[in-house]
Amino acid sequence: MKKQSIQEVRRSLPIFPYREDLLAAINEHQILVIEGETGSGKTTQIPQYLLEDGYTKGGMKIGCTQPRRVAAMSVAARVAEEMSVKLGNEVGYSIRFEDCTSERTVLKYMTDGMLLREFLTEPDLASYSVIIIDEAHERTLHTDILFGLIKDIARFRSDLKVLVASATLDTERFSCFFDDAPVFRIPGRRFPVDIFYTKAPEADYLEACVVSVLQIHVTQPPGDILVFLTGQEEIEACCELLQERCRRLGSKIAELLVLPIYANLPSDMQAKIFNPTPPGARKVVVATNIAETSLTIDGIIYVIDPGFCKQKSYNARTGMESLIVTPCSRASANQRAGRAGRVAAGKCFRLYTAWAYKHEMEETTVPEIQRTNLGNVVLLLKSLGINDLIHFDFMDPPPHETLVLALEQLYALGALNHLGELTKVKLSEFKIHTGFHFCNICSLMLFSRYKCSEEVLTIAAMLSVNNSIFYRPKDKVVHADNARMNFVVPGGDHLVLLNVYNQSGYSTQWCYENFIQFRSMRRARDVRDQLEGLMDRIEVEVVSCQGDSVPVRKAVTAGYFYHTARLSKGGYKTVKHQQTVYVHPNSSLFEEQPRWLIYHELVFTTKEFMRQVIEIESGWLLEVAPHYYKSKELEDSSSKKMPRKQGKTKEELG
Numbered sequence: 001m002k003k004q005s006i007q008e009v010r011r012s013l014p015i016f017p018y019r020e021d022l023l024a025a026i027n028e029h030q031i032l033v034i035e036g037e038t039g040s041g042k043t044t045q046i047p048q049y050l051l052e053d054g055y056t057k058g059g060m061k062i063g064c065t066q067p068r069r070v071a072a073m074s075v076a077a078r079v080a081e082e083m084s085v086k087l088g089n090e091v092g093y094s095i096r097f098e099d100c101t102s103e104r105t106v107l108k109y110m111t112d113g114m115l116l117r118e119f120l121t122e123p124d125l126a127s128y129s130v131i132i133i134d135e136a137h138e139r140t141l142h143t144d145i146l147f148g149l150i151k152d153i154a155r156f157r158s159d160l161k162v163l164v165a166s167a168t169l170d171t172e173r174f175s176c177f178f179d180d181a182p183v184f185r186i187p188g189r190r191f192p193v194d195i196f197y198t199k200a201p202e203a204d205y206l207e208a209c210v211v212s213v214l215q216i217h218v219t220q221p222p223g224d225i226l227v228f229l230t231g232q233e234e235i236e237a238c239c240e241l242l243q244e245r246c247r248r249l250g251s252k253i254a255e256l257l258v259l260p261i262y263a264n265l266p267s268d269m270q271a272k273i274f275n276p277t278p279p280g281a282r283k284v285v286v287a288t289n290i291a292e293t294s295l296t297i298d299g300i301i302y303v304i305d306p307g308f309c310k311q312k313s314y315n316a317r318t319g320m321e322s323l324i325v326t327p328c329s330r331a332s333a334n335q336r337a338g339r340a341g342r343v344a345a346g347k348c349f350r351l352y353t354a355w356a357y358k359h360e361m362e363e364t365t366v367p368e369i370q371r372t373n374l375g376n377v378v379l380l381l382k383s384l385g386i387n388d389l390i391h392f393d394f395m396d397p398p399p400h401e402t403l404v405l406a407l408e409q410l411y412a413l414g415a416l417n418h419l420g421e422l423t424k425v426k427l428s429e430f431k432i433h434t435g436f437h438f439c440n441i442c443s444l445m446l447f448s449r450y451k452c453s454e455e456v457l458t459i460a461a462m463l464s465v466n467n468s469i470f471y472r473p474k475d476k477v478v479h480a481d482n483a484r485m486n487f488v489v490p491g492g493d494h495l496v497l498l499n500v501y502n503q504s505g506y507s508t509q510w511c512y513e514n515f516i517q518f519r520s521m522r523r524a525r526d527v528r529d530q531l532e533g534l535m536d537r538i539e540v541e542v543v544s545c546q547g548d549s550v551p552v553r554k555a556v557t558a559g560y561f562y563h564t565a566r567l568s569k570g571g572y573k574t575v576k577h578q579q580t581v582y583v584h585p586n587s588s589l590f591e592e593q594p595r596w597l598i599y600h601e602l603v604f605t606t607k608e609f610m611r612q613v614i615e616i617e618s619g620w621l622l623e624v625a626p627h628y629y630k631s632k633e634l635e636d637s638s639s640k641k642m643p644r645k646q647g648k649t650k651e652e653l654g
């Protein structure tokens, strides 16, 4: 019974009437751009059509990239269900840290980053008959790089089909980039959506979301609600507020199911958002912009859009990357509104003014490649043998200064020689395997002269699951903070992480009792194993410094020397650029405020916070990065023996 109904759903999707035309167009053209509304069936159906049409004969694979891990997993699960096969057999997915594929896999969903990684082992992607670059409009860094690489290999692999799939955005540009590839349009099935703006800006958009949800719930006809927030913390806060108010209202209102969705949510919880809403109840899904185009949730009639998203931004002058909450683009806002009109006429409540929509939002989102540190990309391309990056075929080239800065940084770190060639250590492998700030990690390795690679490996692994080690549920904040305090050791957060790792057992029980996230610990172990394997391959000996923190702190300094901050009046200032920054309240050094710090990353919330900091001595900077620092810059005002309380002038504080 169930199987039949799922086939009926397949046949009811907007893409279905175009099945034959689409296959004919793919047959005729090597590269095809496919445009269709979110939910029309591009991601789930096209790979199946191709399979049914024989594209996987001889064990050839069809690859479909997704910018988001959650989307890759959930879509693969859906397709496996539609085909009545076990996930991981014919249909599988591959995301960082998790390969759910087998010898038999012919439909492979993966993150765009994972396909990039495959270029290292299979530069012509010979095992694929079709590559679908899906969600192309998202323009993630990895997708943009894939564009250039795939366009290149398509020239000599005439048998490879390339499909560029996108929501109804930007398709002309894709066509233009791929030498005027034809655009196949799947006509939308979209109902009208009424859009409502607030009269005045909202002071607290979280609160405004909660109020709007309850208002809709109480006054509007049936239909589920989708709320767009910027990240896990906001989403959890919103869900809690909603649940609490519903509890208070009790039986006065109908049942409201509150469901969060964000990347780090455990997958069984993620799956819940797709469950049909029981009769008489209403569902509210509180999501990041993952629900904008990558996931389709049936039954949504109401959308609440505060108009913000979290975005990476990069300052090429200072070399700093930060994640900040910014107004989303008009294109995003329109996609969000569109989610309300998929099954019936819907309503979108924008928690900003019509004026703000017109005047304060950008038309489209700036592609990630133009607002990110390019270190990783440069290394990846170099290890693929692409040396001339200035002339790489970028759809939107990154700013010249960003590229130059990346080259300089890599040179400073010893990853490139003076000719701009990769040095012996294939640094990109670190990124590929661990997926994080690998150049720093590598340099941690390169500076293994401090004889503490054992510790550094652990710290690198723990940092790679950053900020998700400690579990801090709202109703047990005090217990959680106490548990965390038990792990504190002098010197800084890196050493605390090391301590957690060394104390941790493999048991879920231990993690539970100590408010440590089991999943994150398991992932840290995986990463550590991978790194250790790499150390072995590049013949770096794994040795321990036996509890002495100085070598560890020096090694971290060696890797992150350009992330230095110095205590000054009212907070910290970064050494090179004099930017004011603060120690994050969760840090073990929050109260201590040592004079010199290295930070792992900056996050901007209410202020520019340094997350994961470690205490260092300024002299080490000259030792590890003499090309970067002049001793004058590092003169310690404390050496002038002037007590801080006597009020120094601004100049003295530097």
Ligand code: CDP
Residues within 6 Å of the ligand: 013, 036, 037, 038, 039, 040, 041, 042, 043, 044, 045, 074, 075, 078, 274, 293, 294, 296, 298
């Ligand atoms: O890629 P596109 O946005 O065009 O659509 P899709 O992801 O292929 O989704 C087509 C349909 O599959 C949606 O309308 C949902 O009804 C269904 N679907 C689902 O039920 N569960 C999923 N995890 C994914 C899709």
Ligand code: MG
Residues within 6 Å of the ligand: 039, 042, 043, 044, 134, 135, 293, 294
């Ligand atoms: Mg899709």
